[in-house]
Amino acid sequence: VYDKPSNYSTQGTDNGSYPEAFQLTDKLLFDGKISVKNGQFEFSFVVPKDISPDYGFGKISYYALDTMHMVDAWGAYENLVVGGMDTNTAPDNVGPxxxxxxxxxxxxxxxxxxxxxxxxxxxxxxxxxxxxxxxxxxxxxxxxxxxxxxxxxxxxxxxxxxxxxxxxxxxxxxxxxxxxxxxxxxxxxxxxxxxxxxxxxxxxDEDSDVQLSGVLNYPNPFSNTTKFDFRHNKSNSQLNVEIRIFDINGRYITSISKQLRTIGFNIDPIEWDGRDSNGNKIAPGVYMYNIMVTDSYGSTATQKQKFIKIN
Missing domain, CATH: 2.60.40.1220 (Immunoglobulin-like)
Incomplete structure (x- = not known):
């Protein structure tokens, strides 16, 4: 939504030229996004305090996109009256x-x-x-x-x-x-x-070693699938993750390996289907797992946890 056109003038500094007055609709009052439902929409906004109180015609520019069929539309309305002042506005002295x-x-x-x-x-x-x-x-x-x-x-x-x-x-x-x-x-x-x-x-501290926290799997206990999750200190980095799973007696069950490109300090949880290295579902019981995370410089962090398989 634009305010009334502003008056400008060319400088007229070239030989044989002279200043020329012109108007430009360039004072933006509102720039927002509105949902369209059944072909209709409505919106409201607060007009900035600093506009000129003089009345004149502003402009509304529209652009719409049907995200299901990827069809767009556009248009404008140039008879929007802008000006004046709302004397009934409640006082406000608090910032954002x-x-x-x-x-x-x-x-x-x-x-x-x-x-x-x-x-x-x-x-x-x-x-x-x-x-x-x-x-x-x-x-x-x-x-x-x-x-x-x-x-x-x-x-x-x-x-x-x-x-x-x-x-x-x-x-x-x-x-x-x-x-x-x-x-x-x-x-x-x-x-x-x-x-x-x-x-x-x-x-x-880009030179710090890999650090892990919040290592867990959920749900725990689980019956069919579970997800492994943790936090780290290596944002915008390449991490190699290996999860080795053992039964309560230390016998090897399976391994899960992932390469992650991190954004922030959380990962997308790593899902496991509860099967061993031969593709068989593991029996109910208590199991241990070892998460080892290595960055591109060779720094490694390791943590151990337990989970319970039911059904």
Whole structure:
């Protein structure tokens, strides 16, 4: 949704030229995604506080995609009246809620990350988020290590939630950072010109050995299939995983080998059908398993656990 056209003029600096006035519809008020049901849709949004109160015609641009048949459509409406001011709006002096994560949403401030962590940020405010660049200085801004001279405007990375003007998220891969402690802050504004800022600390140690935590299988006990899961400290890495399974007396049952390309510190669980190396279903009882994880540098971590097979 666009505001009224803005007035501009060419500079007229070339020989034989002169300034020429023109209008351009370039002030974006809202950019969102709406669900279409049975060919119909509706949406609402908050108009930014900084628009000119003068009345004029704005513009709505539409683009739609039928994801079942991959047929698209587009159109525009150019008689939208924009202007004035709502004097009954309740006062609001609270900025957006900002939640920052690195690698995945299990991150907490102070965790270790890779040297190129994935930034995940959730931003919400009942008055909407300023991300269209309409107002000078009302952008979403990221700052690393307090270096404001190299701050980064994140408007283009902000994806507003479908059927909402109140919330959205940022997903952005950070470039390679040096080993050591770092800070990252995000500042955002709502459409009533209230700002908030959130900051996290994180530590990068690319040379550290592989570390495992949360090693388990589920369900446990199980009857037919189970899944092995764990957390690690090697985001954006190639990991070789070997799971060796033994009965309670230490006799070998089978092995499961996987190569994983990690994103974040969690893995896609590794499923096992409860069969031995000969393809036979194992008998009910208590079993042990040994998970060994090796990174591309040869660092290896090992943990042992038990499970129960029933039926």
């Amino acid at each position: 809620v900002i939640d920052i994560y690195l690698e995945d949403k299990t991150f907490t401030s102070g965790d270790a990350t890779s040297n190129s962590p994935l930034l995940l940020t959730d931003i919400s405010d009942d008055q909407g988020i300023s991300f269209t660049g309409l107002s000078l200085g009302r952008d979403i801004v990221m700052v690393i290590d307090g270096d404001y001279t190299n701050s980064m405007i994140m408007n283009a990375y902000f994806n507003i939630d479908t059927d909402s003007y109140k919330s959205g998220s940022i997903t952005h891969q950070l470039s390679k950072l040096n080993t050591g402690w770092h800070t990252l802050s995000i500042k955002a504004w709502d459409l009533h010109n209230n700002s908030s800022e959130a900051e996290v600390e994180f530590y990068i």
